[in-house]
Amino acid sequence: MSLKHTLLGFLNMWPLSGYDLTKMFGATVRFYWSATHTQIYRTLKQMLQEGLVEQELVRQTDYPNKKLYHITDRGREELLAWLAEPADIPPVRHRLLVKMSLGEELDTETIIRLLEDYRKKLQQRLDLYDKRNKQITQEYARSERERFLWDAVLDNGISVYETELEWIDRTLRGLQRFIGRAREEK
Numbered sequence: 001m002s003l004k005h006t007l008l009g010f011l012n013m014w015p016l017s018g019y020d021l022t023k024m025f026g027a028t029v030r031f032y033w034s035a036t037h038t039q040i041y042r043t044l045k046q047m048l049q050e051g052l053v054e055q056e057l058v059r060q061t062d063y064p065n066k067k068l069y070h071i072t073d074r075g076r077e078e079l080l081a082w083l084a085e086p087a088d089i090p091p092v093r094h095r096l097l098v099k100m101s102l103g104e105e106l107d108t109e110t111i112i113r114l115l116e117d118y119r120k121k122l123q124q125r126l127d128l129y130d131k132r133n134k135q136i137t138q139e140y141a142r143s144e145r146e147r148f149l150w151d152a153v154l155d156n157g158i159s160v161y162e163t164e165l166e167w168i169d170r171t172l173r174g175l176q177r178f179i180g181r182a183r184e185e186k
Helices: 003-013 018-027 037-049 073-084 095-101 108-140 144-185
Strands: 053-058 066-071
Touching: 003 018, 003 037, 003 053, 003 066, 003 073, 018 037, 018 066, 018 108, 037 053, 066 073, 095 108, 108 144
Parallel strands: none
Antiparallel strands: 053 066
């Protein structure tokens, strides 16, 4: 996925300031794609140079002036071409799975603590997805179909984390038999 294309997609919805783009990014796609405030502004600058967006200075009296970004025709063409490309399966970089693969070096209790810690983090993410689900569709969806698509994306994230939780529970149950063996071998 490209940050540039994500920002183009947001700007295709509405003209937005850099601050608004950062806020929208944080409320929506950050669940499955990360970018910092600095990366967003750097990408906006690059998109300006490429002619994919235009910048409008909005003068304000009570606040500092703001720069509002608009997608150009060239930017919309770039976005539509990218949206129509088939999607690849994303690369997996799962630190816990690497640790589990090399876990023979750890005692069972340490592995259990790693799994339980990861389980807490997954549950926190699931709780956040649940809270965000309604907020995202109410705040950003422009149509019933778009609301459905946002919900489908969040449902995907929820099912991934629920599956991970189920895997952790099975793994924790399986590790229980090794706790007794370690004590017997001592």
